Amino acid sequence: MVLGQNRIASRAPYDVIVLGAGAAGMMAARVARERARRVLIIDHNAEPGRKILISGGGRCNFTNLGTAPDRFISANPHFAKSALGRYAPQDFVALVEAHGIAWHEKTLGQLFCDGSAQQIVAMLLDECAGVDFALGHSVRDVGHSDAMFTVSHGERTDAAPALIIATGGPSIPKLGATSFAYDLARRFGLKVVEPRPALVPLTLSSADALFQALSGVATQVVTRAGRAAFREAALFTHRGLSGPAILQASSYWRHGEPVMVDFAPDAPPDWLATVKRARPRLSLKAALAETLPARLAEALAGRLGLAGQLGGQSDRALMDAARALKDWRFTPTGTEGFAKAEVTVGGISTDGLSSQTMMARKVPGLFAIGEAVDVTGWLGGYNFQWAWASGVAAGGAV
Numbered sequence: 082m083v084l085g086q087n088r089i090a091s092r093a094p095y096d097v098i099v100l101g102a103g104a105a106g107m108m109a110a111r112v113a114r115e116r117a118r119r120v121l122i123i124d125h126n127a128e129p130g131r132k133i134l135i136s137g138g139g140r141c142n143f144t145n146l147g148t149a150p151d152r153f154i155s156a157n158p159h160f161a162k163s164a165l166g167r168y169a170p171q172d173f174v175a176l177v178e179a180h181g182i183a184w185h186e187k188t189l190g191q192l193f194c195d196g197s198a199q200q201i202v203a204m205l206l207d208e209c210a211g212v213d214f215a216l217g218h219s220v221r222d223v224g225h226s227d228a229m230f231t232v233s234h235g236e237r238t239d240a241a242p243a244l245i246i247a248t249g250g251p252s253i254p255k256l257g258a259t260s261f262a263y264d265l266a267r268r269f270g271l272k273v274v275e276p277r278p279a280l281v282p283l284t285l286s287s288a289d290a291l292f293q294a295l296s297g298v299a300t301q302v303v304t305r306a307g308r309a310a311f312r313e314a315a316l317f318t319h320r321g322l323s324g325p326a327i328l329q330a331s332s333y334w335r336h337g338e339p340v341m342v343d344f345a346p347d348a349p350p351d352w353l354a355t356v357k358r359a360r361p362r363l364s365l366k367a368a369l370a371e372t373l374p375a376r377l378a379e380a381l382a383g384r385l386g387l388a389g390q391l392g393g394q395s396d397r398a399l400m401d402a403a404r405a406l407k408d409w410r411f412t413p414t415g416t417e418g419f420a421k422a423e424v425t426v427g428g429i430s431t432d433g434l435s436s437q438t439m440m441a442r443k444v445p446g447l448f449a450i451g452e453a454v455d456v457t458g459w460l461g462g463y464n465f466q467w468a469w470a471s472g473v474a475a476g477g478a479v
Protein backbone atom coordinates (compact mmCIF):
# COMPACT_ATOMS: atom_id res chain seq x y z
CA MET A 82 0.00 0.00 0.00
CA VAL A 83 1.35 3.43 -0.89
CA LEU A 84 -0.25 6.43 0.83
CA GLY A 85 1.27 9.73 -0.24
CA GLN A 86 4.83 9.55 1.09
CA ASN A 87 3.83 6.44 3.04
CA ARG A 88 5.23 3.15 1.87
CA ILE A 89 3.50 0.35 3.70
CA ALA A 90 4.05 -2.95 1.92
CA SER A 91 2.58 -4.85 4.87
CA ARG A 92 5.79 -6.61 5.70
CA ALA A 93 4.51 -7.00 9.24
CA PRO A 94 5.35 -8.65 11.49
CA TYR A 95 8.42 -6.49 11.71
CA ASP A 96 11.84 -7.25 13.12
CA VAL A 97 12.46 -3.59 13.91
CA ILE A 98 10.37 -0.46 14.44
CA VAL A 99 12.23 2.84 14.16
CA LEU A 100 10.60 5.92 15.72
CA GLY A 101 11.68 9.01 13.79
CA ALA A 102 12.46 9.32 10.07
CA GLY A 103 15.29 11.78 10.51
CA ALA A 104 18.99 11.38 9.82
CA ALA A 105 19.70 8.75 12.47
CA GLY A 106 16.45 6.82 12.03
CA MET A 107 16.77 6.48 8.26
CA MET A 108 20.41 5.42 8.55
CA ALA A 109 19.54 2.76 11.13
CA ALA A 110 16.60 1.55 8.99
CA ARG A 111 18.83 1.32 5.93
CA VAL A 112 21.48 -0.75 7.70
CA ALA A 113 18.89 -3.04 9.30
CA ARG A 114 17.18 -3.54 5.94
CA GLU A 115 20.54 -4.36 4.31
CA ARG A 116 20.77 -7.13 6.88
CA ALA A 117 17.41 -8.44 5.67
CA ARG A 118 15.47 -7.19 8.67
CA ARG A 119 11.82 -6.22 8.12
CA VAL A 120 11.73 -2.58 9.14
CA LEU A 121 8.97 -0.08 9.83
CA ILE A 122 9.87 3.57 10.35
CA ILE A 123 7.28 5.92 11.87
CA ASP A 124 7.26 9.73 11.90
CA HIS A 125 4.54 12.22 12.74
CA ASN A 126 5.76 14.56 10.03
CA ALA A 127 4.29 13.99 6.59
CA GLU A 128 7.75 14.10 5.01
CA PRO A 129 10.94 12.44 6.26
CA GLY A 130 14.16 14.29 7.09
CA ARG A 131 12.80 17.80 7.52
CA LYS A 132 15.85 18.95 9.46
CA ILE A 133 18.12 17.55 6.77
CA LEU A 134 16.23 19.61 4.18
CA ILE A 135 16.87 22.91 5.93
CA SER A 136 20.35 22.06 7.21
CA GLY A 137 23.48 23.85 6.12
CA GLY A 138 21.46 26.70 4.61
CA GLY A 139 19.71 24.17 2.31
CA ARG A 140 22.95 22.45 1.25
CA CYS A 141 23.33 20.07 4.23
CA ASN A 142 26.70 20.13 5.94
CA PHE A 143 26.56 16.34 6.07
CA THR A 144 29.82 15.56 7.85
CA ASN A 145 33.13 16.98 9.05
CA LEU A 146 36.54 15.60 8.13
CA GLY A 147 37.83 16.67 11.55
CA THR A 148 35.44 14.32 13.38
CA ALA A 149 37.01 13.25 16.66
CA PRO A 150 35.41 12.32 19.99
CA ASP A 151 36.61 15.53 21.66
CA ARG A 152 34.34 17.52 19.36
CA PHE A 153 31.27 16.09 21.03
CA ILE A 154 29.74 17.11 24.35
CA SER A 155 28.41 14.39 26.64
CA ALA A 156 28.36 13.57 30.34
CA ASN A 157 30.47 10.59 29.24
CA PRO A 158 33.02 11.92 26.75
CA HIS A 159 34.17 8.38 25.89
CA PHE A 160 30.76 7.08 24.87
CA ALA A 161 30.78 8.26 21.24
CA LYS A 162 34.24 6.84 20.44
CA SER A 163 33.14 3.36 19.43
CA ALA A 164 30.38 4.32 17.00
CA LEU A 165 32.36 7.23 15.53
CA GLY A 166 35.39 4.98 15.14
CA ARG A 167 33.40 2.38 13.21
CA TYR A 168 31.63 4.77 10.85
CA ALA A 169 33.89 7.58 9.68
CA PRO A 170 33.16 10.70 7.60
CA GLN A 171 34.82 8.91 4.66
CA ASP A 172 32.21 6.16 4.88
CA PHE A 173 29.43 8.69 4.45
CA VAL A 174 31.34 10.44 1.66
CA ALA A 175 31.59 7.08 -0.14
CA LEU A 176 27.81 6.70 0.13
CA VAL A 177 27.22 10.23 -1.15
CA GLU A 178 29.56 9.60 -4.08
CA ALA A 179 27.94 6.26 -4.88
CA HIS A 180 24.75 8.26 -5.40
CA GLY A 181 26.51 10.72 -7.69
CA ILE A 182 26.01 13.64 -5.28
CA ALA A 183 28.61 16.36 -5.85
CA TRP A 184 30.09 17.90 -2.70
CA HIS A 185 32.71 20.38 -1.59
CA GLU A 186 34.63 21.31 1.54
CA LYS A 187 33.59 24.79 2.61
CA THR A 188 35.85 25.48 5.57
CA LEU A 189 37.23 23.73 8.65
CA GLY A 190 36.56 20.25 7.25
CA GLN A 191 32.85 20.97 6.68
CA LEU A 192 31.44 19.03 3.70
CA PHE A 193 28.35 20.34 1.89
CA CYS A 194 26.33 19.25 -1.14
CA ASP A 195 27.09 21.34 -4.22
CA GLY A 196 23.40 21.13 -5.03
CA SER A 197 20.72 20.72 -2.40
CA ALA A 198 20.07 18.98 0.91
CA GLN A 199 17.15 17.34 -0.88
CA GLN A 200 19.74 15.06 -2.49
CA ILE A 201 20.70 13.63 0.92
CA VAL A 202 17.07 12.89 1.78
CA ALA A 203 16.52 11.32 -1.66
CA MET A 204 19.67 9.23 -1.15
CA LEU A 205 18.50 7.97 2.24
CA LEU A 206 15.04 7.14 0.88
CA ASP A 207 16.66 5.27 -1.99
CA GLU A 208 18.88 3.40 0.46
CA CYS A 209 15.78 2.57 2.50
CA ALA A 210 14.18 0.62 -0.37
CA GLY A 211 12.24 -2.17 1.25
CA VAL A 212 11.68 -0.27 4.49
CA ASP A 213 8.04 0.52 5.29
CA PHE A 214 7.36 4.19 6.05
CA ALA A 215 4.36 5.28 8.13
CA LEU A 216 4.31 9.06 8.05
CA GLY A 217 1.97 11.78 9.20
CA HIS A 218 0.56 10.20 12.36
CA SER A 219 1.60 10.63 15.97
CA VAL A 220 2.67 7.70 18.04
CA ARG A 221 -0.24 7.15 20.44
CA ASP A 222 1.25 4.52 22.66
CA VAL A 223 4.24 2.25 23.10
CA GLY A 224 3.96 -0.99 25.02
CA HIS A 225 6.38 -3.75 25.93
CA SER A 226 5.58 -7.29 26.96
CA ASP A 227 6.88 -10.77 26.22
CA ALA A 228 9.99 -9.27 24.59
CA MET A 229 7.84 -7.46 22.00
CA PHE A 230 7.38 -3.72 21.60
CA THR A 231 3.98 -2.56 20.36
CA VAL A 232 3.53 0.86 18.81
CA SER A 233 0.10 2.38 18.19
CA HIS A 234 0.20 5.08 15.52
CA GLY A 235 -2.61 6.46 13.43
CA GLU A 236 -5.07 3.63 12.93
CA ARG A 237 -2.44 0.91 13.26
CA THR A 238 -0.68 -1.01 15.94
CA ASP A 239 2.55 -2.70 14.96
CA ALA A 240 4.86 -4.90 16.93
CA ALA A 241 8.52 -5.90 16.77
CA PRO A 242 11.17 -7.36 19.06
CA ALA A 243 13.38 -4.28 18.50
CA LEU A 244 12.50 -0.61 18.90
CA ILE A 245 14.85 2.22 17.97
CA ILE A 246 14.19 5.64 19.47
CA ALA A 247 15.37 8.18 16.87
CA THR A 248 12.99 11.07 17.46
CA GLY A 249 15.75 13.63 18.06
CA GLY A 250 15.70 16.47 20.58
CA PRO A 251 13.32 19.41 21.13
CA SER A 252 15.24 21.96 19.03
CA ILE A 253 13.04 23.81 16.53
CA PRO A 254 9.55 22.51 17.45
CA LYS A 255 8.04 24.06 14.33
CA LEU A 256 9.86 21.34 12.34
CA GLY A 257 8.17 18.63 14.40
CA ALA A 258 10.83 18.33 17.10
CA THR A 259 9.61 17.02 20.45
CA SER A 260 10.80 15.68 23.80
CA PHE A 261 9.09 12.39 23.02
CA ALA A 262 12.39 10.46 23.16
CA TYR A 263 13.01 11.55 26.74
CA ASP A 264 9.49 10.65 27.93
CA LEU A 265 9.71 7.24 26.33
CA ALA A 266 13.22 6.60 27.64
CA ARG A 267 12.12 7.49 31.18
CA ARG A 268 9.21 5.07 30.90
CA PHE A 269 11.76 2.33 30.23
CA GLY A 270 13.83 3.37 33.23
CA LEU A 271 16.55 5.24 31.34
CA LYS A 272 17.89 8.47 32.80
CA VAL A 273 17.83 11.76 30.93
CA VAL A 274 20.61 14.35 31.23
CA GLU A 275 18.95 17.77 31.52
CA PRO A 276 18.37 19.01 27.96
CA ARG A 277 19.54 22.53 27.09
CA PRO A 278 19.40 24.50 23.84
CA ALA A 279 22.78 24.44 22.07
CA LEU A 280 24.31 26.00 18.97
CA VAL A 281 21.98 28.86 19.82
CA PRO A 282 22.29 32.68 19.84
CA LEU A 283 22.91 34.27 23.25
CA THR A 284 20.97 37.26 24.60
CA LEU A 285 22.52 40.28 26.33
CA SER A 286 21.15 42.54 29.04
CA SER A 287 20.49 46.25 28.72
CA ALA A 288 23.93 46.81 30.31
CA ASP A 289 25.31 45.63 26.99
CA ALA A 290 22.87 47.72 24.94
CA LEU A 291 25.91 49.34 23.37
CA PHE A 292 26.66 46.05 21.66
CA GLN A 293 23.04 45.38 20.70
CA ALA A 294 23.19 48.65 18.79
CA LEU A 295 25.85 46.98 16.61
CA SER A 296 23.23 44.62 15.16
CA GLY A 297 24.53 43.18 11.88
CA VAL A 298 28.25 43.75 12.61
CA ALA A 299 30.39 40.60 12.30
CA THR A 300 34.07 40.01 13.03
CA GLN A 301 36.54 37.16 13.40
CA VAL A 302 37.17 36.35 17.05
CA VAL A 303 38.21 33.49 19.28
CA THR A 304 35.61 32.43 21.82
CA ARG A 305 36.57 30.32 24.79
CA ALA A 306 34.12 28.02 26.47
CA GLY A 307 34.99 25.17 28.76
CA ARG A 308 38.22 23.66 27.45
CA ALA A 309 37.35 24.50 23.85
CA ALA A 310 38.30 27.56 21.78
CA PHE A 311 36.64 28.52 18.50
CA ARG A 312 38.18 30.83 15.95
CA GLU A 313 35.27 31.85 13.79
CA ALA A 314 32.99 34.83 13.16
CA ALA A 315 30.88 36.45 15.88
CA LEU A 316 27.82 38.46 14.89
CA PHE A 317 26.09 41.13 16.94
CA THR A 318 22.30 40.92 16.80
CA HIS A 319 19.55 43.16 18.12
CA ARG A 320 19.08 40.67 20.97
CA GLY A 321 22.71 39.81 21.66
CA LEU A 322 25.34 37.63 20.06
CA SER A 323 25.33 35.03 17.31
CA GLY A 324 27.58 33.78 14.49
CA PRO A 325 29.48 30.47 14.44
CA ALA A 326 31.96 31.36 17.22
CA ILE A 327 29.12 32.24 19.60
CA LEU A 328 26.93 29.29 18.61
CA GLN A 329 29.86 26.98 19.37
CA ALA A 330 30.43 28.62 22.76
CA SER A 331 26.71 28.44 23.57
CA SER A 332 26.86 24.64 23.72
CA TYR A 333 29.23 24.90 26.68
CA TRP A 334 27.67 27.98 28.28
CA ARG A 335 25.82 27.79 31.60
CA HIS A 336 23.53 30.45 33.07
CA GLY A 337 25.43 33.04 35.08
CA GLU A 338 28.76 32.31 33.42
CA PRO A 339 30.56 34.76 31.14
CA VAL A 340 31.49 34.01 27.53
CA MET A 341 35.06 34.99 26.73
CA VAL A 342 35.70 36.73 23.41
CA ASP A 343 39.15 37.59 22.03
CA PHE A 344 38.72 40.54 19.66
CA ALA A 345 42.43 40.61 18.78
CA PRO A 346 43.35 36.94 18.34
CA ASP A 347 46.54 37.58 16.36
CA ALA A 348 47.86 40.55 18.32
CA PRO A 349 50.74 40.27 20.84
CA PRO A 350 50.05 41.61 24.38
CA ASP A 351 52.00 44.85 23.75
CA TRP A 352 50.51 45.67 20.35
CA LEU A 353 48.79 48.90 21.40
CA ALA A 354 51.98 50.18 23.06
CA THR A 355 53.87 49.34 19.86
CA VAL A 356 51.30 51.25 17.76
CA LYS A 357 51.62 54.18 20.17
CA ARG A 358 55.37 54.41 19.59
CA ALA A 359 54.98 54.21 15.80
CA ARG A 360 51.96 56.54 15.54
CA PRO A 361 51.38 58.45 18.77
CA ARG A 362 48.69 60.71 17.26
CA LEU A 363 46.40 57.81 16.44
CA SER A 364 43.28 57.39 18.62
CA LEU A 365 42.42 54.06 20.20
CA LYS A 366 39.28 53.93 18.06
CA ALA A 367 41.34 54.39 14.88
CA ALA A 368 43.89 51.78 16.01
CA LEU A 369 41.13 49.24 16.66
CA ALA A 370 39.42 50.07 13.35
CA GLU A 371 42.52 48.81 11.51
CA THR A 372 41.52 45.24 12.34
CA LEU A 373 37.88 45.50 13.46
CA PRO A 374 34.71 46.90 11.83
CA ALA A 375 34.52 50.67 12.48
CA ARG A 376 31.31 50.56 14.56
CA LEU A 377 32.68 47.80 16.77
CA ALA A 378 36.00 49.64 17.15
CA GLU A 379 34.09 52.71 18.31
CA ALA A 380 32.00 50.71 20.81
CA LEU A 381 35.01 48.90 22.26
CA ALA A 382 37.10 52.09 22.48
CA GLY A 383 34.17 53.77 24.25
CA ARG A 384 33.98 50.95 26.78
CA LEU A 385 37.74 51.02 27.37
CA GLY A 386 37.45 54.72 28.12
CA LEU A 387 40.84 55.84 26.79
CA ALA A 388 39.98 59.12 25.12
CA GLY A 389 42.42 61.14 23.02
CA GLN A 390 45.60 60.09 21.25
CA LEU A 391 47.52 56.92 22.03
CA GLY A 392 50.57 59.11 22.74
CA GLY A 393 48.73 60.48 25.76
CA GLN A 394 48.23 57.04 27.33
CA SER A 395 50.64 55.20 29.59
CA ASP A 396 52.05 51.89 28.33
CA ARG A 397 50.41 50.26 31.31
CA ALA A 398 46.93 51.57 30.36
CA LEU A 399 47.48 50.33 26.80
CA MET A 400 48.64 46.92 28.03
CA ASP A 401 45.48 46.72 30.18
CA ALA A 402 43.31 47.70 27.20
CA ALA A 403 45.01 45.09 24.98
CA ARG A 404 44.44 42.47 27.69
CA ALA A 405 40.76 43.43 27.98
CA LEU A 406 40.33 43.11 24.20
CA LYS A 407 41.78 39.60 24.32
CA ASP A 408 39.53 38.49 27.16
CA TRP A 409 36.27 40.44 26.74
CA ARG A 410 33.62 38.98 29.02
CA PHE A 411 29.99 39.06 28.11
CA THR A 412 27.56 37.66 30.65
CA PRO A 413 24.54 36.60 28.58
CA THR A 414 21.10 36.80 30.16
CA GLY A 415 20.12 33.60 28.38
CA THR A 416 19.79 31.96 25.00
CA GLU A 417 17.19 32.33 22.27
CA GLY A 418 15.90 28.92 23.40
CA PHE A 419 14.84 25.73 21.67
CA ALA A 420 12.94 27.75 19.05
CA LYS A 421 16.29 28.89 17.61
CA ALA A 422 18.69 26.15 18.78
CA GLU A 423 20.24 23.96 16.09
CA VAL A 424 20.67 21.11 18.53
CA THR A 425 20.12 20.02 22.11
CA VAL A 426 22.84 19.33 24.64
CA GLY A 427 21.87 16.55 27.05
CA GLY A 428 19.29 13.87 26.38
CA ILE A 429 19.00 10.15 27.03
CA SER A 430 21.87 9.31 29.37
CA THR A 431 24.58 7.16 27.87
CA ASP A 432 24.90 5.44 31.27
CA GLY A 433 22.18 2.98 30.38
CA LEU A 434 23.26 2.38 26.75
CA SER A 435 25.87 0.14 25.13
CA SER A 436 28.39 2.27 23.24
CA GLN A 437 28.83 -0.60 20.75
CA THR A 438 25.19 -1.05 19.78
CA MET A 439 23.23 1.83 21.39
CA MET A 440 21.01 -0.78 23.08
CA ALA A 441 19.64 -0.13 26.55
CA ARG A 442 21.51 -2.46 28.88
CA LYS A 443 18.45 -3.20 30.99
CA VAL A 444 15.85 -3.37 28.20
CA PRO A 445 17.00 -5.82 25.53
CA GLY A 446 15.74 -4.76 22.10
CA LEU A 447 15.39 -1.06 22.96
CA PHE A 448 17.86 1.29 21.23
CA ALA A 449 18.38 5.08 21.25
CA ILE A 450 20.35 6.98 18.59
CA GLY A 451 21.05 10.41 17.15
CA GLU A 452 20.27 13.68 18.85
CA ALA A 453 17.93 11.98 21.33
CA VAL A 454 21.05 10.68 23.09
CA ASP A 455 23.31 12.78 25.33
CA VAL A 456 25.94 13.27 22.60
CA THR A 457 26.10 16.68 20.93
CA GLY A 458 28.56 17.72 18.26
CA TRP A 459 30.16 21.02 17.45
CA LEU A 460 28.78 23.15 14.65
CA GLY A 461 29.97 22.04 11.21
CA GLY A 462 28.62 18.62 10.26
CA TYR A 463 29.48 16.82 13.50
CA ASN A 464 25.86 16.29 14.51
CA PHE A 465 24.97 14.53 11.29
CA GLN A 466 28.10 12.41 11.61
CA TRP A 467 26.88 11.31 15.04
CA ALA A 468 23.41 10.60 13.60
CA TRP A 469 24.93 8.43 10.82
CA ALA A 470 27.40 6.65 13.11
CA SER A 471 24.94 5.89 15.91
CA GLY A 472 22.35 4.83 13.31
CA VAL A 473 24.83 2.41 11.75
CA ALA A 474 25.70 1.01 15.20
CA ALA A 475 22.05 0.29 16.06
CA GLY A 476 21.07 -0.84 12.57
CA GLY A 477 23.90 -3.34 12.65
CA ALA A 478 22.76 -4.77 15.97
CA VAL A 479 18.99 -5.18 15.63
Ligand code: FDA
Binds near residue numbers: 100135423
Ligand atom coordinates in the same frame (compact mmCIF):
# COMPACT_ATOMS: atom_id res chain seq x y z
P1 FDA B 1 15.93 14.55 13.63
O1 FDA B 1 15.47 15.69 14.40
O2 FDA B 1 16.66 14.73 12.36
O3 FDA B 1 14.82 13.49 13.38
C1 FDA B 1 13.87 13.16 14.37
C2 FDA B 1 12.59 12.76 13.68
O4 FDA B 1 11.69 12.32 14.67
C3 FDA B 1 11.93 13.92 12.97
O5 FDA B 1 11.63 13.55 11.65
C4 FDA B 1 10.66 14.20 13.79
O6 FDA B 1 9.56 14.60 12.99
C5 FDA B 1 10.41 12.85 14.41
N1 FDA B 1 9.65 12.94 15.66
C6 FDA B 1 9.89 13.75 16.72
N2 FDA B 1 8.97 13.52 17.67
C7 FDA B 1 8.15 12.55 17.21
C8 FDA B 1 7.03 11.89 17.75
N3 FDA B 1 6.55 12.20 18.95
N4 FDA B 1 6.41 10.95 16.98
C9 FDA B 1 6.87 10.63 15.75
N5 FDA B 1 7.97 11.22 15.20
C10 FDA B 1 8.60 12.17 15.94
N6 FDA B 1 23.77 19.28 11.74
C11 FDA B 1 24.84 19.07 10.94
O7 FDA B 1 25.62 18.16 11.21
N7 FDA B 1 25.03 19.85 9.84
C12 FDA B 1 24.18 20.86 9.48
O8 FDA B 1 24.33 21.49 8.44
C13 FDA B 1 23.09 21.12 10.36
N8 FDA B 1 22.25 22.18 10.12
C14 FDA B 1 21.17 22.37 10.94
C15 FDA B 1 20.32 23.46 10.68
C16 FDA B 1 19.22 23.66 11.49
C17 FDA B 1 18.34 24.87 11.24
C18 FDA B 1 18.94 22.75 12.53
C19 FDA B 1 17.71 22.92 13.39
C20 FDA B 1 19.79 21.69 12.79
C21 FDA B 1 20.92 21.50 12.01
N9 FDA B 1 21.80 20.46 12.27
C22 FDA B 1 22.89 20.28 11.47
C23 FDA B 1 21.55 19.49 13.34
C24 FDA B 1 20.94 18.22 12.74
O9 FDA B 1 19.81 18.58 11.96
C25 FDA B 1 20.51 17.24 13.84
O10 FDA B 1 21.58 17.01 14.71
C26 FDA B 1 20.06 15.93 13.22
O11 FDA B 1 18.96 16.16 12.37
C27 FDA B 1 19.68 14.93 14.30
O12 FDA B 1 19.23 13.76 13.66
P2 FDA B 1 18.17 12.82 14.37
O13 FDA B 1 17.78 11.81 13.35
O14 FDA B 1 18.67 12.37 15.66
O15 FDA B 1 16.94 13.75 14.68
